[in-house]
Amino acid sequence: MSLPPGFLDDLRSRTSLAQVVARKVTWEARKTNAGKGDYWAPCPFHQEKTASFHVDDKKGFYYCFGCHAKGDALSFVRETENVGFMDAVEILAREVGLPMPARDPQAQQKADERTRLAEIMEQAVKFYRLQLKTGAASEARAYLERRGLPETTLDRFEIGFAPDTRTGLFQHLTGKGVGADDIVTAGLCIRPDDGGQPYDRFRGRIMFPIRDARGRATAFGGRAMDPNARAKYLNSNETPLFDKGRSLYNHGPAREASGKSGKLIVAEGYMDVIALSQAGFEHAVAPLGTAITSDQLQLMWRISDEPVIALDGDTAGLRAAMRLIDIALPMLSAGKSLRFCLLPEGQDPDDLIKTSGAKAMSAVLDAARPMVDLLWQRETEGKVFDSPERRAGLDASLKTALSKIEDGSVCNHYEAAIRELRRDLFRPAQRAQQGKRTAWTPRGAPQGPTPSAKGSLLAQGQAQSEARVRESVILACCLNHPDLIPQIEGDLERLRFLCPDLAILRDALLSCATELLDSDHKDSAAPLERLVADRMGQDPMDKLNGIGQVRTAAPIQKGGDPAMALLTLQEEIAKQMFSLGLAAEIEDAVEELSGIADEGVTWRLQQASETREKLARDGVEKTSGGSEDTKDLSKRLQDMLDGQVWLRKKK
DSSP states (O other): OOOOTTHHHHHHHHOOHHHHHTTTOOOOTTTOBGGGTEEEEOOSSSOOSSOOEEEETTTTEEEETTTOOEEOHHHHHHHHHTOOHHHHHHHHHHHHTOOOOOOOTTHHHHHHHHHHHHHHHHHHHHHHHHHTTSGGGHHHHHHHHHTTOOHHHHHHTTOEEEOSSSSHHHHHHHHTTOOHHHHHHTTSEEOOTTOOOOEESOOSEEEEEEEOTTSOEEEEEEEESSTTOSOSEEEOOOOSSOOGGGOOBTHHHHHHHHHHHOOOEEOSSHHHHHHHHHTTOOOEEBOSSSOOOHHHHHHHHHHOSSOEEEEEESHHHHHHHHHHHHHHGGGOBTTBOOEEEEEEETOOHHHHHHHHOHHHHHHHHHTOEEHHHHHHHHHHTTOOOOSHHHHHHHHHHHHHHHTTOOOHHHHHHHHHHHHHHHHHHHOHHHHHHTSOOOOOOOTTOOSSOOHHHHTSHHHHTTHHHHHHHHHHHHHHHHHHOGGGHHHHHHHHHHOOOSSHHHHHHHHHHHHHHHHHHTSOOSOOHHHHHHHHHHHHTSOHHHHHTTSHHHHHOGGGSTTSOHHHHHHHHHHHHHHHHHHHHHHHHHHHHHHHHTTSOOHHHHHHHHHHHHHHHHHHHHHHHHHTTOOSOHHHHHHHHHHHHHHTTTSOOOO
16 A cells, blocks of 8 residues: 555654653663653663663654664554554554545655655755845845845855746746646746746745755745735745645754754744844744644644744734634643743844844743743733623633643643632732722621621631541541542642641652552552551551541441542542632731721621531531432532632622
8 A cells, every 4th residue: 555645754743752662661760851852761672771772752763772773653663563564554643643544546656746846846946046146136135134144044044036037947947857837836836827838936035945854845935025025925835745834944953953952942934033043043943924733833842842932022923822822722731832932022033133132032032931821811911800790701711711621631730820810810919909908898798897707617717627527538538448549639639738737648648559559459448558557657547537527427438339439539629629719718808807807808707607607518418428419519519619609799
């Protein structure tokens, strides 16, 4: 079976060699630098104890310094799986979700055509390079000199000139025996609708060759010298060689430079990339006249885990950044993201480097912001959230954006970051710093500190006692049902415990659970409790059983229903998070007291107290085996969390 042109290039660009090899080897931690795509391991092809097998994940090649085995992902699969070439292609294509092409009897013919077109493109590169040295290009040379491009840069980027004649390139190529149809197919000339002689696509323009990752010339970009030209920049049309949405300017050289620095800069245009390269930032690429596509993002992530998008400091640049967020969100994964650096207003990288130097550019790049900051800015900038409806609108728009993130772990961290930003935005103490505070009393709020507010659970400080019950239930459930720990491990690690002794027990439990998973224990319950007991110097259940709810709650006991135990864990963790939100609101209220509580603060304390007590009652009914439907309880709990009922609201 023959493969269509470009299929193997596409397969290699989507495949991570390190992930393929990791199925067969264990990486040497001391020598491996995953951030730079540099991996080392004992060779899978011969017996050895030292790590002499090297994988360059960014370039997609491996080499063993012991047995001298070398190759790419396809050759690795062929050798380790003992399969043929096409079988290896099918294995990798299946892993990356790339459909195998239908049988194409004309594939070889298409491959030959691409080879022929690539040779024609190289001839065009040489033609344009020579034209830049002619008298007709004097204005172009003067422009390039004004832009600060010396001869070495012109040679490095193979910059040329298309003369302002109708058939200059066409006559040159046909004079060398190149067929007219091939010249048109390569995108160098256009055939008139009347079928007459083709004419040059690029005329009177400075020419920038565009090469693919393998270094083949596939297209051109042309900068018009005539200020009245219809388009300042003009790119080649789509051809069998060139797919604009899956190409990057300076791809190959930037990939090589990024292998040394581990970084990648994404600028807007050719001149930005050239200016960055001249200033020492050789790891720079640019899309080709369009917004960044999902395919281009995949190409960038093959070069660097966290490319920096360097956009012009104007409205268009910011708008392009905001559009890119929606493209990138569904594609995010652990370690794969974007950072954004917005340049000073009215400047692009070329301007900044010329006016302030490479150090200024470096400082801007170092200050690049994570994508979550740009997402928050997009949803909040220029808006006022002074009503429940407006805040609800913000929540809805953020929820819609975050729902696009397919990676669960990344989504959880985005939600946590947004919660922090949201709290900062609505935090009364911070608003007070922006101007004089105006007391606000909701309709129906009590006048002054009332006995009920003073005598509430919150005022008495019994939140700590409730936290001890909650945290004890969580830990006892984990000890009695250790198989559930992997499902809530991340939440349990991040959850703040209010009781210091139980926080220490939580850390010991998680540490021992990790050791247990790495061991050969078959009986999971007893060893975990014993490991924690050895670590703590006492049986943890002796402490936890001192809480009545721990002793009497059937789901959390050994032998209890695992599904009910998991539900209990999830709800108790949610309640703890809810309680911490209440505590934060109380802190805000205390800041407002200034020695004497106003009516609004007192009312807020009452509302928080009633909410906490209702939550506590629900929890008692649930853990004591009450008949309340668990789905309804979960829904009401989530409604309280989403509604943030502890926050001050108008009635």
